[in-house]
Amino acid sequence: MIRQEFSRIDPKRRGILDHRKKQFATPAFQNVEYKHRLNFYITPPTADITLEQFEQWAIDRLRVLAELEACSFRNKSPAETAAHMKPILDRYLPLSSSTSGSATLQHERQKDHYSHFILRLAFASTEDLRRRFSRVETMLFRIRFQVDDLRERQAFVETLNLDWxxxxxxxxxxxxxxxxxxxxxxxxxxxxxxxxxxxxxxxxxxxxxxxxxxxxxxxxxxxxxxxxxxxxxxTGKMDKALELTSRALPRLDEDDRLSPILTHLSQNFTTPDAKYSTTSTSLPGADISARNIDALSASFPLCMQNLHRSLRRDAHLKHYGRLQYTLFLKGIGLNLEECLVFWRSSFSKFTDDVFNKEYRYNVRHAYGDVGGDSNRRGNGCSPFSCQKILTEHPPGPGEAHGCPYRHFSIDNLTNLLQQVGVKDQEVLRGVKEDKEKQKFHLACNRVFEYAHKQEIKKVRDEGTWGAAQLETIVHPNEYFKRSYLLKNLGRNPAVENGGDVKMEG
Structure with missing residues (x-):
């Protein structure tokens, strides 16, 4: 006997259910007019934007949130955090007041609105990501609320209809x-x-x-x-909204354009990805040559110092170590000819014939000198960012690439830090805590600040560097450039600027 099932819902009433109770209702197109600088992010955006905007806006906001989290882990006071974040906000996520007369006001507020909801999708998948996202978004809202115009702020609060x-x-x-x-x-x-x-x-x-x-x-x-x-x-509304968003995430699997972007963003909450731009971060007047790499290595981050020390000890590096180090050297301004000289002299145990057959091509390929048309047009591969080093190709036995803060045991990490001159027990203890919390890029920045504390104090006291030029480092080449500039203050005016890296997905 076939059993027939009937729905208890009257089919005539299905079409008139309250749209707010439909979890996956299709939103109607709506072009929002942003009347206030502040936003509780209650209404999801529904207007069209390009995939490029979707990704870039989210990356810019991620840069701000990651820097806020870094301020928190460094125990900066609210006043210090606000002062540190102002140039960073102006750069990545500006928000003009309603009385400013800015022609980009609506665009700025649209970017703020969309980027919040994009990251909400990216960080709603796990409880840890939701908690961290809510915390740093609350920090951002607090900073903006405190600096907002009094009248505009009060007008915004009145629109909230809070039942106080x-x-x-x-x-x-x-x-x-x-x-x-x-x-x-x-x-x-x-x-x-x-x-x-x-x-x-x-x-x-x-x-x-x-x-x-x-x-x-x-x-x-x-x-x-x-x-x-x-x-x-x-915060209360944010936490509830994140819970609801987490339930809706399975529907996003149907869109193969957005899922990879959102996954990439959530992974980058560890440290935002960055692409090193040699045009914006070159060091005019600096002697970047094969004969000078030993001297320059004093300004290298720990990952590259480890590669350099391993190369000098063994006269050899395995494939990923060579690739990571070659691209870094390319990023600091070492040209192809000098790079080939450097590797040939470093591989002293090999004959010219073996070097030319087994190693020369890979160096030329990294520079875009050989390979497919796309590789040559793109000038080869880009130097690895911290994010790439942290998450891709973990080192195996006999390999020296990767991030020492992540891939070394705490004892081996401490020994390496002491060998490169970090003797302060408080710094070493802080690095250990950062490693345990998986804040590897903060451990690296802690060591950088220790190694350059006198120079950093000088540029801050003199006002020659702003907060944006001293924000959290997320790229090995940016580490080198900033270290080189600080160690050569007053020696070469041509290189006395902060420089930066360009963010990308």
Whole structure:
């Protein structure tokens, strides 16, 4: 007997279900007008953008969030973080005020809106990514809220329709002593301050710091603490939205254009990817030659110092070590002819015939001198970024490539750091903690700041370098350039600029 099943839902009513209850409803096209600089990111964007915009906008925002997280791990104060982030925000994610008259205002706000939702998709897959994303997005919102124009900020808050219950005059007088005690004796006249009554769970920061009076499950929040209230609302809504997004992610597997981009972005939350641009980071006047590599190696990051030391010890490197090091040398400005001289002299145990047959072609290929048309047109391969070194081709026995902060044991890492001159126990302890937290790029930056602490202090005190020129390093070649510039301050005016790397997916 065939059993027939019937739906309990009246088919006539299916078409009129509330669209908000349809988890995967197809959004209608909507071109948003952004009236405020601040955004709670409640409404997902639905207007069309190109795939190039989709990826580049997300990468720019990721750069900002990664730098914010770095500030947090370095225990920078809120004021130090805000000062450090200003030039970085102006560069990657600017947001003009409504009164600025900027012609790019709507474009800036659209980029901010879209980039948030793109990264929300990328970081909703696991609890750890959701927690980190919510935390740094909250930090970003707090910075923007604090620097926003007072009138614009208040106009934005009024659009949120937050259900804060105003505390009446009678209740304020009844609890006047308690309210003043929670405020550290402020205000002297209870009539001079307005208060709101909210569920205590909505203002955890104020409760933790004992800055509010609690009664019957409610927190009595003074008006001057509006920042904490709005930020708490932002975080609460963000956490809920990320949970909903995580449930919708399986549908994205149907789009083979977006999934690889989102996967790449989520992996890059470790350290944003970067492409080294020799045009923007060349060192005019510097002696970048085969005979000078030993001297220049003092400015190399630990990964390249390890390769250089291994090469000098063994007169040989295996394939991935040669490739990683060749591309790095290419990135610092060593030309093909000099690079071939360097490798030939370094492989001293081999005859000319063996070197020419087994190694010469690979060096020429890396420079784009041989190979297919696309390789030659693109001038060969690009130097590896930290992200690529961290995530691709982990080293095996007898190999020296990779990232020592990730691929070495803590004992071997400590020994290598001591061999290159890092003796400070506090720095070594900090590196160990960074390694345990898998913050490998922060460990590298910690060592850089230790090795250049006097020079960094000088350029900061003199104001010759801005925060953007001292932001977290995410590329070995940027490490070298910044180290070289700092160690040669005042010696060669032609090279005294901060330089940077170009971000890419």
């Amino acid at each position: 219950e105003p505390v009446g005059d009678d209740e304020r007088r009844e609890f006047a002593e308690e309210l003043r005690a929670a405020g550290g004796g402020y205000p002297k006249r209870i009539e001079d301050e307005s208060y709101f009554k909210v569920d205590w769970e909505r203002v955890p920061e104020l409760v933790e710091n004992r800055r509010v009076f609690l009664k019957a499950g409610h927190a009595y929040v003074p008006g001057r603490e509006q920042l904490s209230m709005v930020v708490a609302e932002f």
